[in-house]
Amino acid sequence: MHVPDGFLDVPTSVATAVVATAGVAAALHGARRDLDERTTPIAGLVAVFVFAGQMITFPVGAGTSGHLLGGALAAVLAGPWLATLALAVVLIVQAFLFADGGITALGTNVVLMGLVGVWVGWFGFRAAQAFLPRRTSSAPLAAGIGAFVSVPAAAATFVALFAVGGQAEIPLGSVLTAMLSWHALIGIGEALITALVVGSVVAVRPDLVAGARDLVGGRPLEIREGAGA
Structure with a gap:
């Protein structure tokens, strides 16, 4: 899913950078009320897990790669605002330190995975919860449904961006087929x-x-002390 440099034209890349910046700014504001002694370590662990999962990639054709997105997982565990921030941090580190995804395409990748992946996954999760029994045992199934719908949604968003500003000499139909089939x-x-x-x-x-x-x-936070405490 990581988009490389030069795959989209400059206007499209700038537009996605603006959207990504606005999305991250909104997430910074929204996350302030979610941060507490529970969510802070969970957000950190989620970022590490997603980072590791996204480093395992494989080509899917049309110049792009496939891997775990982790948006829905991050949203369900840490909440969508913190998930957006966690995915943005992961993508920034990957782009600048590991050359995974282009620097000029960083905004595009944040939009695809940090915004579309997270929020479609979150709303898919909540929609599934509305039809499942209201108990914690239903959460894994609802999370799985949210995760499933988030991946082709991100892929479809990329195809739409490519249709607007694609620079690679690849037919749109080939991009559509490769992205949607593999990402399903x-x-x-x-x-x-x-x-x-x-x-x-x-x-x-x-x-x-x-x-x-x-x-x-609202079960209170449990702090387990050692036997000798």
């Missing part, structure tokens, strides 16, 4: 990983999962 398969893997991770956390500490916190009645 990636979405299945993303759904499974997301459901497994969310299910593991929910089974132990449902109060640490932002998407399930309203189902546990």
Whole structure:
């Protein structure tokens, strides 16, 4: 999903950079009310997990690559505002230190994964919750559904951007076929990983999962002391 330099023209890249900047600014504002002793370490762990997962990439054709997006997972665990910030930080580090995704395409990648991936995943999760029993055990399935829909949504957004400002000499139909077909398969893997991770956390500490916190009645933070304390 990482878009390289020169794949989109300058106006399109500038436009996505503006949208990404506005999205991150909104996330900074929105995250202030979400930060507490629970969410801060969860956001850090989510960023590390997504960073590691995104470093495992494979080509999907048309000059792009596929990998775990992690937007829905981050949103369910830490909330969408913190998830947007975590994905933005991951993408910035990858672009500047690992040359994974272009510098001029950084705004595009933040839009695709940090905004579309996170927020489509979050709303997909909430929509699935509306049709599932209101209990914490439903959270993994809802998270998996959100993750599945987020991946082709991000891929479709890229195709739309390429249709507007694509620079590569690749037919739009080839880009559309490669992106949507491969990312539909990636979405299945993303759904499974997301459901497994969310299910593991929910089974132990449902109060640490932002998407399930309203189902546990604001359970207080537990601090376990050592036996000798």
